[in-house]
Amino acid sequence: MKATVVYESLTGNTAAAGRMIAAGLTAAGIEAVACPITHVDLQSLSESDLVVVGSWTDGLFFFGQRPGRAGRLAKLPVIDGKQAAVYCTYALDAGKTLSKLARVVRMRGGDVIGGYAIKRQDLEGGAAEFVDRLLAALEVAEA
Numbered sequence: 001m002k003a004t005v006v007y008e009s010l011t012g013n014t015a016a017a018g019r020m021i022a023a024g025l026t027a028a029g030i031e032a033v034a035c036p037i038t039h040v041d042l043q044s045l046s047e048s049d050l051v052v053v054g055s056w057t058d059g060l061f062f063f064g065q066r067p068g069r070a071g072r073l074a075k076l077p078v079i080d081g082k083q084a085a086v087y088c089t090y091a092l093d094a095g096k097t098l099s100k101l102a103r104v105v106r107m108r109g110g111d112v113i114g115g116y117a118i119k120r121q122d123l124e125g126g127a128a129e130f131v132d133r134l135l136a137a138l139e140v141a142e143a
């Protein structure tokens with residue numbers, strides 16, 4: 001299985017998490033690359049069975065949260081028939097960012113099997129937890 005992690009990042013947290021997620025998947029035997037939404041690795045994406053999409057949380061901290069610069073994510077190449085997962089990074093409260101991001105990814109054809117909100121104060125721990133949950137969800141899906 002191959003995977004591509006595509007992220008939208010303003011100040012670098014979501015990019016760092018994306019690279020950690022790709023490294024965690026690769027360590028578990030799923031060859032993964034991470035790339036920004038502005039420079040999607042199209043070859044990797046077309047060869048991937050799993051697409052992970054990440055964004056940062058934009059809002060008024062406790063109200064109106066949504067994926068940051070979601071317009072860019074809405075232009076993700078079509079991923080019909082591929083399994084997908086979403087993550088966001090946030091400071092205080094991610095609100096409905098994950099479910100909104102999942103909707104965007106479904107619009108591009110992804111079959112969203114899970115999502116996780118990663119607190120920016122612990123990107124490493126959050127990325128590791130997300131990878132663990134993702135691997136478990138993939139095993140259930142394949143069983």
Ligand SMILES: Cc1cc2nc3c(=O)[nH]c(=O)nc-3n(C[C@H](O)[C@H](O)[C@H](O)COP(=O)(O)O)c2cc1C
Pocket residue numbers: 008009010011012013014015055056057058059060061062063064065089090091092093094120
């Ligand atoms: C304009 C702006 C709005 C934000 N709104 C929220 C918010 O509503 N809730 C929250 O928990 N974090 C909010 N954040 C914090 C970011 O989501 C968080 O720092 C995130 O990790 C940034 O990711 P990045 O470094 O990939 O851009 C906001 C950040 C910015 C710049």
